[in-house]
Amino acid sequence: MTGSRDQLGLTLSDHPRIRRSLPVLDERLRGTKFVSLTPKSILNSPQQTGVDFWSLNPYVGCEFGCSYCYARYAHRYVVERAHDTGTLSDGEFQEFRGPHGWEAFERRIFVKDQLLGALEADLRRYYRSIGPSARQSVPIVIGTATDPYQPAERRFRLTRLILERLARCEGLNIGIITKSPLVARDRDVLRRLQDSNDLEVYVSLISVDGALIRKIEARSPLPAVRLRALQRLTAAGINAGLIVAPVLPGITDDLSHLEALFGAARGAGARFVHAGPLRLYGAVRERFLPVLGQHFPELEERYARAYARRSNAPRGYATALTRRIKRLQRRYGFPVNDGMQDRYERRLSPTQGELAL
Ligand code: SF4
Incomplete structure (x- = not known):
């Protein structure tokens, strides 16, 4: 996180708007709550976030609960600031933080309210600054x-x-990243958007192995469902492809695993496939490493060595993975690029460390 604004578009002065009596909009049987949040702005400029793109996130927190998710820090930041400024009591802070500091990201979801008004003002700011x-x-x-x-x-x-x-x-040049088949619901508006703007829809999938996905991503949609959504998007003429992020060293980086993904992407009509290695930022370690130890104990030592002093993958590993991805892009007829360095990593990892072996 850089500057005085976080990745969710909340300045410190916004946080008092998380009122002490948080309006609960919905609640699930398993206890997940959805609460209203009214930010002053929702579009974050590169100057505010330190990355080379503008970003927009309608929600804070995510029910999918991927163990490698780097966005937990952002939810924690919102909650801690609200506590610091006295808008969350000690009891509410505990509830919105969770026993280990990461659970609430999946179970206390902030829903941004009145965002169209904020977007109008943000677009004026965007046009002024961009030209x-x-x-x-x-x-x-x-x-x-x-x-x-x-x-x-x-x-x-x-x-x-x-x-x-x-x-x-x-x-405009607009990118959308999602693991959810719900994106296919919006094919009509995506087509209209694409008619007059440059659009890329990234369907995110790290493996076609459903059993493996369930070990790593608590509640994300299964691979076949995501691939079907990708197929529906491309069949509707939408510029959509696959993003394989993160590639997990020793788990999903073998050739047969990646070939299965590239083949599935081809079958779903993907226009592109991008991929990049895992990064292991501080907040990610807390959640991901216990999951790794539970399901892949034989890899614990390897990860510990590789990420002992860095969050990024070791250079040699990252270079080898990029070479492998480029070969696969060529073989399966996708545009060849420098992987995540080109399309994703450089843009989407402003505030977290990254992991790679
Ligand atoms: S889908 Fe997974 S990686 Fe993406 S924001 Fe949600 S929990 Fe994080």
Whole structure:
């Protein structure tokens, strides 16, 4: 996190707007609560976040609960600031933090309220700072810190609202990242958006092995469901592809595993496949390493050595993985790029460390 604004578009002065009596919008049987949050702005500039794209996240927290998710820090930041400023009592702070500091990310979801008004003001700010000739080169990426099509979107429809508004713009460069098949619901608005803007929809999937996915990602949609959504998007003419992030060393980086993903992407009509290695930031370690120890104890020592003093993958590993990905991109007929360095890592990992072996 850089500057005075976090990745979720909340300045410190916004946090008092998390009122002491948090409006609960919905609650699930298993205890997940959805509470209202009214930020002043929702579009974050590169200057505010320290990355080279604008970002937008309609929710804070994510029910999918991937063990490698780096966005937990953002939820923790919102909760801790609200506590620091006295808008959350000690008891509420404990509830919104969870016993280990990471659970609430999946179980206390902030739903941004009144976001269309904020977006109007943000778009004026965006146009002022970018200028008409540079719009195509400065992307707006939706879903950098939480999944914009997580289950909450089915009811609250915030992402759809945003896309409806952006579809009235021209010449923008927009990226959307999601693991959810719900993205296919919005094929109509995505088509309209794409008619006058440059659009890339990234369906995120690290493996076609459903059993493996369930070990690593607590409640994410299973691979076949995501691939079907990708197929529905591409069949509708939407510029969509696969993003394989993170590639997990020793778990999903073998050739047969990656070939299965590339083949599935081809079968679903993907226009591109991007991939990049795991990064192991501080907040990620707390959640991911116990899961690794539970399911892959034989890899614990290897990960400990590789990530002892760094969050990024060792250079040699990252280079070898990039070579492998490029070969696969060529073989399966996808555009060849420098992997995540080109399309994703550089843009989407502003505040976390990354892991790679
Ligand atoms: S879907 Fe994305 S935002 Fe949600 S938990 Fe998984 S990695 Fe994090």
